[in-house]
Amino acid sequence: MSGQHGSYEEIVRARRGSTEFREGFDEARRAYLIGKAVHERRVALGLTQVELATRAGMTQSALSRLEGGGTVPTIPVLDRLAAAMGMALTVAFEPAAA
């Protein structure tokens, strides 16, 4: 058990510095932040998922998945969502923070 325990922690420690691990983390955060923004805006508009999804030409299940941070949405989907929420999507390269 102890051998397995040490081995597991070593693996996690090694992966933490790897590009793949970081990308996975960044993607999950990106998905989370987008989902959160959509959720908040939807609630602010007083819409159900069905209503917003219908407006955005998508399914309630897809919207639920998105709001929950389960996927990194495609830009066309985000464009449609933005329009449905009376907003505009900005996708831009900006100077990197120091």
Next chain:
Amino acid sequence: MSGQHGSYEEIVRARRGSTEFREGFDEARRAYLIGKAVHERRVALGLTQVELATRAGMTQSALSRLEGGGTVPTIPVLDRLAAAMGMALTVAFEPAAA
């Protein structure tokens, strides 16, 4: 010929106002603008496609396709490109212009 000619123009005219047509146009423009931004930044950095693609962990062919506006890139790819170009990607919902 004239019947077909008129019919074709009517179809185009009808499609122009349709959501599908507009979405296709908006997507193409989105792809174009993103590709243009990447191209300009790459040239400004004095990098070849191979060099930038390598930095961004993608293939030269994918980069060429992207720069040419052939695809609407996924957000993870744009994130990697931004990092490779020393920039940051912004994806945000903003108030719609009037």
Next chain:
DNA sequence: CTTGAATATAGCTGTAATGCTATATCCTTC
């Protein structure tokens, strides 16, 4: 014109998001 580097394209495969339908689960009201 030739050569080599840079870029664009072709054709196929793999992957992840989204769509679809159905259903489970949660939440609120009575």
Next chain:
DNA sequence: GAAGGATATAGCATTACAGCTATATTCAAG
């Protein structure tokens, strides 16, 4: 607790992007 609305999840199919390799085309220098 029951009922109904809202949301989350399951499982499968479809689609588009990106990967891969190879090659065609373009471009610039000699």
